[in-house]
Structure formats: C-alpha cells, structure tokens
Amino acid sequence: MNNFYSKFYKELFLTNLLFASLTFVVILFVLSFFFPWLGDIPLVVFLAIILLIVTDIVLLYRIESGIFARRNTAERLSNGDDNKIIIHLENFYPFPIKIGVIDEIPFQFQKRDIWFKSRLAPRQQKIIEYTLKPLKRGEYDFGDIHIYTRSPLGLISRRFTFEESKTLKVYPSFLQMRKFELLAISNRLLEAGIKKIRRLGHSMEFERVKNYVSGDDYRTINWKASARRGDLMVNSFTDEKSQNVYCIIDKSRSMKMPFEGLSLLDYSINATLALSNIAMLKDDKAGIITVSEKIGAVLPADRKPAQLNKILDVLYKEKTRYLELNMEALYLTVRHTIKQRSLVVFFTNFESMSSLERQLPYLKKIARFHLLLIVFFENTELKKLSEEPASDVEGIYIKTIADKFAYEKKQIVLELARHGIQSILTSPQNLTINTINRYLEIKVRQTI
Structure with missing residues (x-):
C-alpha cells in the first residue's frame, strides 16, 4: 500500500x-x-x-x-x-x-x-x-x-x-561517406561537386577490345582486330587497380582549432573515411596512419570488405593531443610500413612558413619514395576579416595582419610545389570534396 x-x-x-x-x-x-x-x-x-x-x-x-x-x-x-x-x-x-x-x-x-x-x-x-x-x-x-x-x-x-x-x-561521419559511396556507384558524383576529369593518357590496365564509336581516341585503334572484323575496333583501358592510398592524420595541437563546432581533426577524420571508401570502390587499397608527438594507429592498406570497419574503429578512438608533431617518427614509420610507391595524403595544418620549414626536410624525403599530397586549411575567420572594409586605424591593422597570414598560406602552397610536393589549401567545409577531386585527378593522370 x-x-x-x-x-x-x-x-x-x-x-x-x-x-x-x-x-x-x-x-x-x-x-x-x-x-x-x-x-x-x-x-x-x-x-x-x-x-x-x-x-x-x-x-x-x-x-x-x-x-x-x-x-x-x-x-x-x-x-x-x-x-x-x-x-x-x-x-x-x-x-x-x-x-x-x-x-x-x-x-x-x-x-x-x-x-x-x-x-x-x-x-x-x-x-x-x-x-x-x-x-x-x-x-x-x-x-x-x-x-x-x-x-x-x-x-x-x-x-x-x-x-x-x-x-x-x-x-566519424559515415553518413557523409555513404552519400559519396551512393553517388560513386550511380556515377552521380557531379551532384556533390566532384569534377569530371578528362583522361589525358592511357593506363597500363588493358580491359577489352570494343567497337569504335564517335569520340574514341584514334590512338587506341587496334588495326589487327579491325582487319579481322572488317570494322574499326579500339582498345579499352581502365584505371590501374590495387594501388595503395594512405591517409596520414596529424592529431597534434595544430589540429585542435574549431570550425562550426568541429575541430580540424574531426574534419580530417571525416574526409579520410570518405576518401578511403571511394578508393576501395575504385579497387585501390586504403590504409591509415595517425601521428602526434608519437605514432598512434597504423593500419596497413587493404581492400578486403572488413577494412572499412577497421578504419572506422581506428578513427573513432583518435583524439587531439597537445604536443608538437614528431616528423622524424612519421618518416621512419612511412618507410617501414609502406613498401611500394603509394599515394600518401597528409592531413595537417600550417599557420606560417616557419612551421612548414621545420617539417619540410622530412616531407621531401617522403616525397622521394611516394606521391605526397599535403592537405591543410584556410583560416576562414581571418579570411572574413581580410574581406571586411576597415573603418579605423585598428581595423586597418587587423585587416593587414589577416592579409599577411592569408598571403603566407599561399606562399606555403608555392613552396611545396617548388619541391615537387602536391598540396590542397581548402576551407574545412570543402575538405572532403576537394580531397576526393584531387584523388580522382591523380588516378586519371596516372601519377602514382
């Protein structure tokens, strides 16, 4: 009761x-x-x-x-x-x-x-x-x-x-990953902003001999097959497969910077998941390395069905650390783990030329053995300040400093290109699209 x-x-x-x-x-x-x-x-x-x-x-x-x-x-x-x-x-x-x-x-x-x-x-x-x-x-x-x-x-x-x-x-954002996966399967990546890139050459992966249709490259005509069939036949090639795509994620303090609620590390993790999935859909192998003051997770490249779940489990646990990036440890890990020439996508952040200069010797060493793509971020808040008109002396000072930092980011891109290292300077919200675009461009140009 x-x-x-x-x-x-x-x-x-x-x-x-x-x-x-x-x-x-x-x-x-x-x-x-x-x-x-x-x-x-x-x-x-x-x-x-x-x-x-x-x-x-x-x-x-x-x-x-x-x-x-x-x-x-x-x-x-x-x-x-x-x-x-x-x-x-x-x-x-x-x-x-x-x-x-x-x-x-x-x-x-x-x-x-x-x-x-x-x-x-x-x-x-x-x-x-x-x-x-x-x-x-x-x-x-x-x-x-x-x-x-x-x-x-x-x-x-x-x-x-x-x-x-x-x-x-x-x-990590598996909903974003699924969206790109569905668009890739249905050949509708253009709807998400993924560019359609014209093939500039031929890969070494022969696929089949097919009938010539208007628009096919004359250089691919197979004259022997054409003579036997009495009709023009062309060789069809496909993208090279089973190439390694490694995503390296910097989780040092430079990646703690927030943007619309998410840190740069979270944006990098979401982009890594989407890129790895697209790479495996393209029959490439995807792997992960995380690094801060010491090496974190190392997942060798693979394209087995269980690989995506392994990538999810690895990325789920990663957190930002508050020490400097150890580039020497990263270089040794890359040399020890990645045995064949691969596409290495390095998600990091440079705020100044001095931060790049500290890492550049190791980046150049990695680029000798692999195709290195550096992905770093625009400071969108500084970009807004540089675009606003100045109304007083303080505003002129702030606008000048913002312009200086924006210019230095562009100089970093040029400095990397001078040493033969590809780079992407992107805003956080466009990170995934820009990274996938560059991967598809690299596949088409057969530069791995």
Missing part, C-alpha cells in the same frame, strides 16, 4: 488550469465578504472543482499503463551530421489525451528544452521525430522518456516514465 501511495504522489502533477481554478475560488470567497448575495456560490464552485479533480484522477489512474513510448535510434551516430531520433507513442486510454514528452538526451548536447507537445485520440499511435547533431566522437548516454498525460478535464497530469537508457557511440 505504501508503494502504491509513493508511486501515486511521484506520478501526480498539478496543472496551471487547476491553479487558475483555485485562484478563481479564492477570489470568490474574498468577494463574498463584500457582496453577501454571493451566498454559497464560492463553496459550491470549490466542491465542484474537488469533484472534478477526483474524476480526473480516476480517469488517469484507472488504467495502469495508459500510454506507451519507445525511442528508436540507429546503432551508432554520425559525427557532424543530423541524426534522426524517433519516439513511438501509443494511447491506450478510451478518451483523447494531451501529452508533453521529455526525452533525456546526452549531456554533450547541452539542451534543456527537449519538450514536445501532442494530442492523441483513443487508441491512436503517433511518431515524434527530431534530429541531434553531435560534434565530438565518443560515447553518448541517453536517459529515460517522461510522458506527462492530461485527460480532457486537464486539472491534473500523470507522469509515465519509460526506462530507455542507452549508450550510443558517435563514429
């Missing part, structure tokens, strides 16, 4: 309508002192409210499980993307109800206003959908779902609590 009353009081909540009704009764009692003709009206109204409260309690409590709720989510969340969360509701009461829904979302989102209002007819089912956008990888703990239910009288509210506690892992 004690448990029943304890549960009853924990579930019972008074509504604003009840407080307004009681306030009205109090006013009537006060007025009855000045207007005797009111007589017993205040008492009658008060008793009527009491009767309605009892009726409301009976309506809401006579059914033990008057409502049902369940949260549906994916098995894992995608970092930096809108992830759909679905709450299923069902009303078992024989009358319409009004509900308020509180979903206890993980503390990382710092939201305290997840409150949904809805109405449910008798025996009706309804779905509430909303999205969450995580900005950090890791484990996110969801709590319970609380449903506050009111009958048509609306004087009290009964709370139903559904234990839906669940821990979900936030992985």
